[in-house]
Amino acid sequence: MPHSVVQISGHIIDSLILPKVLDLIISLGAEFEILEIQVGHRRSDRSHARIQVEAPTPALLERVLAKIKEHGALPVDEGEESAELQPAAADGIFPDHFYATTNLTTWVRVNDKWIEVEFPEMDCGIRVDLKSMRAECIPFHRVKQGDLIVVGHRGTKIQPIERQVPREGFEFMSSPVSTEQPKGLLIREIAETMKKVRRDNGRILVVAGPGLVHTGAAQYLVKLIERGYVQVLFAGNGLAVHDIETALYDTSLGVYLDKKIRASEGHEHHLWAINAVRGAGGIKQAVETGLVQCGIFYSCVKYGVDFVLAGSIRDDGPLPDVITDTLEAQDRMREKARGVSFALMMATTLHAIATGNLLPATVKTVCVDINPAVVTKLTDRGTFQAIGLVTDVEPFLRALCQHLDEQSAGTAPS
Amino acid sequence: MQLLMCPPDYYGIEYEINPWMNRSRRSDLQLANEQWSALRRVLQERCAIDIHVIDAEPGLPDMVFTANAGLVWQNKFIVSNFRHEVRRREAVHFAAWFRHQGFEIVHLPQEYFFEGEGDLLKCGDSWLAGYHIRSDIGAHQKIAEIIEQQILSLELASEWFYHLDTCFCPLSDKQALFYAPAFDPYACRVIENHIPHLIAVSPAEAARFACNAIVVDKCVVMNDGCPQVHEQLEGIGFTVFETPLSEFLKAGGSAKCLALIIQ
Numbered sequence: 001m002p003h004s005v006v007q008i009s010g011h012i013i014d015s016l017i018l019p020k021v022l023d024l025i026i027s028l029g030a031e032f033e034i035l036e037i038q039v040g041h042r043r044s045d046r047s048h049a050r051i052q053v054e055a056p057t058p059a060l061l062e063r064v065l066a067k068i069k070e071h072g073a074l075p076v077d078e079g080e081e082s083a084e085l086q087p088a089a090a091d092g093i094f095p096d097h098f099y100a101t102t103n104l105t106t107w108v109r110v111n112d113k114w115i116e117v118e119f120p121e122m123d124c125g126i127r128v129d130l131k132s133m134r135a136e137c138i139p140f141h142r143v144k145q146g147d148l149i150v151v152g153h154r155g156t157k158i159q160p161i162e163r164q165v166p167r168e169g170f171e172f173m174s175s176p177v178s179t180e181q182p183k184g185l186l187i188r189e190i191a192e193t194m195k196k197v198r199r200d201n202g203r204i205l206v207v208a209g210p211g212l213v214h215t216g217a218a219q220y221l222v223k224l225i226e227r228g229y230v231q232v233l234f235a236g237n238g239l240a241v242h243d244i245e246t247a248l249y250d251t252s253l254g255v256y257l258d259k260k261i262r263a264s265e266g267h268e269h270h271l272w273a274i275n276a277v278r279g280a281g282g283i284k285q286a287v288e289t290g291l292v293q294c295g296i297f298y299s300c301v302k303y304g305v306d307f308v309l310a311g312s313i314r315d316d317g318p319l320p321d322v323i324t325d326t327l328e329a330q331d332r333m334r335e336k337a338r339g340v341s342f343a344l345m346m347a348t349t350l351h352a353i354a355t356g357n358l359l360p361a362t363v364k365t366v367c368v369d370i371n372p373a374v375v376t377k378l379t380d381r382g383t384f385q386a387i388g389l390v391t392d393v394e395p396f397l398r399a400l401c402q403h404l405d406e407q408s409a410g411t412a413p414s
Numbered sequence: 415m416q417l418l419m420c421p422p423d424y425y426g427i428e429y430e431i432n433p434w435m436n437r438s439r440r441s442d443l444q445l446a447n448e449q450w451s452a453l454r455r456v457l458q459e460r461c462a463i464d465i466h467v468i469d470a471e472p473g474l475p476d477m478v479f480t481a482n483a484g485l486v487w488q489n490k491f492i493v494s495n496f497r498h499e500v501r502r503r504e505a506v507h508f509a510a511w512f513r514h515q516g517f518e519i520v521h522l523p524q525e526y527f528f529e530g531e532g533d534l535l536k537c538g539d540s541w542l543a544g545y546h547i548r549s550d551i552g553a554h555q556k557i558a559e560i561i562e563q564q565i566l567s568l569e570l571a572s573e574w575f576y577h578l579d580t581c582f583c584p585l586s587d588k589q590a591l592f593y594a595p596a597f598d599p600y601a602c603r604v605i606e607n608h609i610p611h612l613i614a615v616s617p618a619e620a621a622r623f624a625c626n627a628i629v630v631d632k633c634v635v636m637n638d639g640c641p642q643v644h645e646q647l648e649g650i651g652f653t654v655f656e657t658p659l660s661e662f663l664k665a666g667g668s669a670k671c672l673a674l675i676i677q
Binding site: 009010011012015016017019020043044060070071072074 | 499539540551554558565568591598600603604609
């Protein structure tokens, strides 16, 4: 039956307003249930009641709600204050005291309506478009003069997330950084979550550091890509350089991965690899021309995985695919992170934190690193939804692939 | 006691926002001035009330009805949100006057209409407040938060008695003039429960605005032509001063509407 919850407060007992409202509901042919009532103790104290109104038809419900509104009974979300909006005075500058966002699902109240803020991201502002009645998180550099920005906290609300949702993945993972927990169980759970994400056509994001190549774990990431468990890959220059170095010379940082011995002049391999890809014009071209015939990025190109390589000041080269403008890299990562529902961060501190900053808190995030401080840093900087697994990335990925292979649910990207 | 009044310099029936108003029944400005001055004299000379006067503003004929300007509470002036567009500009002038006098100006949320003392009268420890025709019940809730006192909201049921002060007049903590047909049954019960000694006003004298009286201790100042109420009041020890206010009745107002309690 159509129903709605109203609230009424004031001196509603002595003024007989509450019995009047209840009588009205009945006399108009609807029903009520008092969900909550708080009666003031002293004469000056106000009382408060929350009432559920049920009517046989939506039209009658509307009529009843309109009638009792005249007597002060308002739908629970009415009478709430709207968010304060101020225009940005210049490009790139928010108004003073702008509402700084969290990564939680957020709503703002505009023209007496709650609207959900699109693309939740921490440490941004909220831009409201009154014409389309849409609101979105935007970073500093996207502010344009005249944009209406939410100022202060009035008329805003957030949806806290439950860390543990029973009977849904991650239920064993109660501690955010687990050095002491049985890893096999956790890895199995991560595998199950990834399978479920893919069954639901969700997107999985992998963020990886070059340690993945140095430890010989690249082959497992390749497997994940081949089995359709990676839709987006974020990394820096290093991962791609050493992956391609391996493809061209069988070494990573000059060390043969199969023999664990240093190659003669091996330290030059990764620079030659950079040079070769620069010569080809980029990773995609290097794959298409047959220069690169295996490895993570070969698989990315082959299976159509979106990758974003963000540069840093200590990069060698870099590869032509590396985005050296930080804001441009942020924007590309932002764009590619949209629609991701699971993020797996491995053997990288800075890229993990950078990605964590861009993700809504609703994205399940697993951070795997040999150093527990990485996960702590990630959560300290606001990605509190991250679950940490302290282990070397090679055995982790090996075990993950085994669990995924047990009953593969992934479908290769078309 | 101190009251605020506004001379009827620009008074007239220029629009119709209650059933009493009829633009074809014009008021006599000179007579209105004489009646207003006579009321002022009675209040000052017979009741020893200090009268403050705010300048009238052209284009605001109802500014003379100062009771609707807002509510004075301690050092605060809660300014009205008039329901009718034609009266909204009055609020600016009243707020300016009170600000100049050193009062803190309090604005209610725009979505709640409130018409001052016209709909809010103190009776003993509580306030009685009229709603539904001019003021909104939501305004009462906001004001109760501000003044931290009990406000009993009463639904007004007749367009002819569109403000609480047209159909109800507290005389003391336990006594009041009351015209029951102006209220819905719940409001009648609240008034009956709250005030032990009610003087029922006849329809004829209610229409002469008997309830729209100014009460100062044992003095009651009201429009003339209300012999029954006059007699009943004198019977319980009040001194009644009748003063003709026929020109203001044409706009649906009388003695109480013409004065706002400042102190």
